[in-house]
Amino acid sequence: MQRYPMTVAGADALRAELDRLKNVERPRITAAIAEARAHGDLKENAEYHAAREQQSFAEGRIKEIEAKLSNVQIIDITKMTNNGKVIFGATVDIENVETGEVKTYQIVGEDEADIKLGKISSGSPIARGLMGKEEGDTVTITTPSGKVEYEISEVRYI
Structure with a gap:
């Protein structure tokens, strides 16, 4: 298991990014997907595909941050x-x-x-x-x- 050395400020910044992704970006993207779905045909729907791509990126970053924070070695x-x-x-x-x-x-x-x-x-x-x-x-x-x-x-x- 790899440990990630990090300063206190660095760990705080990662936690803040994780919080923003989960509580601001995730709901915003979910709403954008729902709105794009309401527009009908998903095959030709650029807004839908863009929102799904944003969702994929955000979920990947959430997993990455959670993994790092679970293996972080905070050095004060x-x-x-x-x-x-x-x-x-x-x-x-x-x-x-x-x-x-x-x-x-x-x-x-x-x-x-x-x-x-x-x-x-x-x-x-x-x-x-x-x-x-x-x-x-x-x-x-x-x-x-x-x-x-x-x-x-x-x-x-x-």
């Missing part, structure tokens, strides 16, 4: 003592040694990753290069543009 970084080590859930400031550019990333589960929000998957090359290292360490990470050297300037457990 705020309850841990910050020893400066980069671990799952940590927020890390890294400085490009060559350019001085500073980036901030939080290492999260696969479902939570969103590079625009600075959340990177624990399986990503950057996260794998940082995990287990400590504040002040210099790491070399292979990026699409080649190897880049970063210094870990701060590790926060927030």
Whole structure:
């Protein structure tokens, strides 16, 4: 059985999505199917087929979320003592040694990753290069543009 590491916020977001799918989307889609059925011939009824496709997608996503939540391993970084080590859930400031550019990333589960929000998957090359290292360490990470050297300037457990 695969365990899914997830932050508290990530698990909350999945639960909220599940709630929305079950209590908002499911009834809306059921109503759309009923309305489309009322229009008659189902073979040529585009609204009916579109609603059935939405239903299939929503039910699949509900099953997927329920499976993940049943195997989730919630890691609450705020309850841990910050020893400066980069671990799952940590927020890390890294400085490009060559350019001085500073980036901030939080290492999260696969479902939570969103590079625009600075959340990177624990399986990503950057996260794998940082995990287990400590504040002040210099790491070399292979990026699409080649190897880049970063210094870990701060590790926060927030």
